[in-house]
Amino acid sequence: MNIAISGKQCAGKSTLAEIISKHNGAKLCKVIDKIYQINRLLDVPRNRGFMQDLGESIRKYFGEDYFVKDLTARVKQSGCSFVTDDMRKQIEFDTLKSAGFTTIYVNADEDIRRKRAEKLGLDFREDHPAEKEIEQLKNQCDFVIENNGTLDELENKINNILKL
Numbered sequence: 001m002n003i004a005i006s007g008k009q010c011a012g013k014s015t016l017a018e019i020i021s022k023h024n025g026a027k028l029c030k031v032i033d034k035i036y037q038i039n040r041l042l043d044v045p046r047n048r049g050f051m052q053d054l055g056e057s058i059r060k061y062f063g064e065d066y067f068v069k070d071l072t073a074r075v076k077q078s079g080c081s082f083v084t085d086d087m088r089k090q091i092e093f094d095t096l097k098s099a100g101f102t103t104i105y106v107n108a109d110e111d112i113r114r115k116r117a118e119k120l121g122l123d124f125r126e127d128h129p130a131e132k133e134i135e136q137l138k139n140q141c142d143f144v145i146e147n148n149g150t151l152d153e154l155e156n157k158i159n160n161i162l163k164l
Contacts, residue, residue, distance in 0.1 A: 001026070001162075002075060004087040004096040006137045007106035009048075009124065010116035012147040012154060016106055017085035019155050020162070026081040029074065031067045031092055034058075048123055052131075068092040072099045089133050093140060102162075105141040109148050 003020055005013045021028050030036060035051050035058075044050075059066055072095060075082050087093055087103070097103060108116075117124040125131070138144060145157050 001081055002096075002099070002101045003083040003104060003162075004093070004101040005083065005085045005104045005106060006087040006093070006134060006141060007108070007147075008113060008131070008134055009126065010113040010120070010122070011106040011108040012116075013085040013106050015151070016104070016145070016147070016154060016158060017083045019158055020083045023159070024081060024162075026083040027078070029071060029082050029084050031071050031084055031086045031088070034067065034070060048125060064089070064091045065095060068095040072096070075099065087137070088131070090136065093137050103137075103141040103143070104158075104161075105138045105144045106147050107138065107144060108146070112148055 001024065003017075003026065005016055007013045017028055020026055032051070032055055035055050038054065039046055039051060055067070063069075068089075068091060071082075071084065076099075084096075084101075087096060093103065114124050143161050145154070145161070147154050147157075
């Protein structure tokens with residue numbers, strides 16, 4: 001089973017992906033793995049704004065579907081189960097859904113997300129164009145999980161949905 005997760009910053013997407021991977025052995029991957037590779041190549045600290053701007057530039061020059069096509073090719077080639085926690089755009093949703101991915105939207109209240117970002121030392125930014133499409137995906141996903149509670153509560157919710 002391949003799973004694509006969406007949600008706003010610090011809603012719990014990566015945590016949910018780790019839970020799923022732990023229970024069903026799915027390989028963790030990112031739609032934007034290539035941006036992480038570029039970031040490592042430059043040997044600079046991860047910066048959310050830089051990564052968002054870089055992603056938008058790559059999409060502008062090489063196509064809106066550049067990253068998601070790369071991901072689906074890797075999934076197809078490997079034959080393994082995958083879970084990705086960075087589905088942000090409509091084209092990514094459409095492509096991953098067409099490729100048979102189960103889609104999950106993780107939702108958390110803004111004050112909780114802001115506190116999580118602060119605790120992680122992250123810049124809490126929702127005004128970047130890369131963030132605009134995320135909320136529109138909520139009503140299209142197969143499942144919506146509210147993540148305003150504990151880690152155990154989140155794990156129970158995903159276990160009930162996916163029967164992990």
